Amino acid sequence: MITDQLLLDYQRCDRRAYLDLWGDRAHRDPPSDYLRKLHQDGQRHREQVLANHLYTIPSYPDQAWQAGAEATEILMAEGVDAIHQPILLYTDTEITYLSQPDLLVKYPGSSRWGDWSYRPVSIRLGKRPKLDYQIVAAFQAYLLGQVQAALPDTALIILREKGSYRVDLEMRLPQLQEILQACLAMLRSQQQPEVFISRNRCELCHWFSYCYATAQRQHHLSLLPGVTPNRYSQLRAVGITTLEALAQISPLQLAKCTGFDQVIAVKLVRQAQATLYQQPILITDQLQTNRSPHRSEVYAPPDWPASPFAGTEVAERLPLALTLPAAPVEFYFDVESEPDLNLTYLHGVLVVDRIQHTETFYSLLADEVGAEEQVWRRFLALTDRYPDAPIFHFCPYEVQVVQQLAQAYATPPALVQRLLPRFIDIHAWVTRTVTLPIENYALKSIARWLGFNWRDAEANGAQAVCWYNQWLQTGDRRYLEAIQRYNEDDCRATYHVKQWLTEFIAHRVDRQLTTG
Known part of the structure; x- marks a missing residue:
């Protein structure tokens, strides 16, 4: 079953979507106070928006999806103005698609019931219409089109600060189909996607501790500052998948690879060396390429070889004489x-x-x-x-x-x-x-x-x-x-x-x- 939440999670992290379906729930983190607050804020925003609508709620037992879909279609056939907590259900061969938009809102149009149609409405706490929100809204519009035999003219997202946003379905529906196919292929493979730790994306996820422990065991490059998902893909393309390999490559060689310039190459190799040998490196130090892991000095000895970038301009270098301000x-x-x-x-x-x-x-x-x-x-x-x-x-x-x-x-x-x-x-x-x-x-x-x-x-x-x-x-x-x-x-x-x-x-x- 492909749901709104699964599709949203897949866009943010394919591994989360996989673990939600196939993972051991004993490894999930309990929700933090901040996550609870976000849920409460989201519910408060939803209640404020719904207070401005007159709507009908379909009657069905909790999680009885088929009964909910049938109850929703009865209300749509009656032509009620708005439906809260609807269920949109569609089965295509062995895949079932389930969507629960916040509202279905009636507008003049054409459907299998007559001269009216419905649009899906999502109420989101976010401040802007992020792409993942728009794809989920397109998913809701697609399923609604299957149910009412007419694709809606748009899907709406109601944001906390910017109000209502109309999704361009002509643009987003083809993207939705590509994302759905990729998501289905990943889920069918039953192969756990590779871990990748992205702090701003992962820390609120209930799988964070599990994935972080996995990344630590693997000494995964995503734990290295400056290794973004795009840069990681580019490093893998040239065969650099370990901390040791990144620490030993010449920055000049890395700078020639797609997606890397001179400054980025120096930063990443220096970061890999500092992490591998667990020692700080002054940025004005010469960058080393053959250091022995058995050396214990905190500061680079003078017999280390010269930097491959000796004599070139590196934007972030500072004079050695520069010191932090101090005062009484x-x-x-x-x-x-x-x-x-x-x-x-x-x-x-x-x-x-x-x-x-x-x-x-x-x-x-x-x-x-x-x-x-x-x-x-x-x-x-x-x-x-x-x-x-x-x-x-x-x-x-x-x-x-x-x-x-x-x-x-x-x-x-x-x-x-x-x-x-x-x-x-x-x-x-x-x-x-x-x-x-x-x-x-x-x-x-x-x-x-x-x-x-x-x-x-x-x-x-x-x-x-x-x-x-x-x-x-x-x-x-x-x-x-x-x-x-x-x-x-x-x-x-x-x-x-x-x-x-x-x-x-x-x-x-x-x-x-x-x-x-």
């Missing part, structure tokens, strides 16, 4: 926001005073939704107390928030112009100066590799959003306290990474100067 007083800054409420409710600032040898953490918290401006003013007052202190943060988000809050609360332009140059992105410094033996360059991955641990091991940005919503619903301050701990640990992790990177660069430069 430094800020380490991290914010927490609730995107659905467009609210920044927490500014965490770790103030490191190197003269007084103190570390003071300020948790500037809006414990009411309307207190955002008050917290913003407190942050500005704190930064004004130390006008020369650099403000270290991780990734551009904090600067974006500062710019948004400055505009929202009419902050004097002169103040903003003095404040913004003080921000220093540690993530940018890490990625431009060093290659680390890690799976991604998120703060947690880097800091944990350096030995830093969060007090709440499972805490992350998504969990913080859930905690804040639970605080709003229950008034239980333990949720706020958990967010504050997590926020402080993020600030201290940023400080930890900055300290390590400063020492690493200085040590490496000293060794190069010493060895000449």
Whole structure:
């Protein structure tokens, strides 16, 4: 049976679709708090949309698909204006296709029942009409066409922010047929598709732990930063399927392959070497191609051979003399926001005073939704107390928030112009100066590799959003306290990474100067 959900999952990950059909359910992860929140948000959006429609619900027992399809067709034959929770069922030889659009909406047209027809409507939480949504909508239109003996003129997707979107069926139906054929071929083969870990796509999947463990056992190249699905296909095409093979190839040779240029080739080979030998590499170091895995030095010895790119321009290389800014007083800054409420409710600032040898953490918290401006003013007052202190943060988000809050609360332009140059992105410094033996360059991955641990091991940005919503619903301050701990640990992790990177660069430069 091919369903809406199976087709949606297949487009995002063929392995998930396979495991949902053939996998051992004991290996599935329980849903996270954040996934539950997404489901709740989706249901709330669906209820808000449905509140604007008058509809009829077909009567049938739960999961009695044939009975549901028959009940739906009775309502369609009666010509009711809208049908909620319909069942569209169609069997073609040995394959059964099942669809459950959110609505079927009547419009003037032609069908086997008379001078009316129906369109399928999908209600989606997403902000844009992604291709996978459109393919599922085309699937619903295709099955509806089989049921009513007339293809609908369009299929509708109702999005959370952009409202109704009309799917171009003339474009999407041929794509649907190709995807269906590929999906059926994969499912019939009963051969588990190769694992590929993509963090932004996999982490909410209930098979993530199972697939991640498989990838780790295989030392799969998808665990290497910079190896996208397209690049992995291109690496396989030239016979590079292992970490060792990628670490040993000449970047010049890789750069000649389709899909790779000089900069990408250098980055991938350097990343493979750092991961294979579990040692950091300064980006200004000469790239090595014959290193022994038994060497234990953290820094490259001078007898290593010259880089294959010696004398060429590599965009991300930095002068060895370049060092991170330092000051008597430094800020380490991290914010927490609730995107659905467009609210920044927490500014965490770790103030490191190197003269007084103190570390003071300020948790500037809006414990009411309307207190955002008050917290913003407190942050500005704190930064004004130390006008020369650099403000270290991780990734551009904090600067974006500062710019948004400055505009929202009419902050004097002169103040903003003095404040913004003080921000220093540690993530940018890490990625431009060093290659680390890690799976991604998120703060947690880097800091944990350096030995830093969060007090709440499972805490992350998504969990913080859930905690804040639970605080709003229950008034239980333990949720706020958990967010504050997590926020402080993020600030201290940023400080930890900055300290390590400063020492690493200085040590490496000293060794190069010493060895000449």
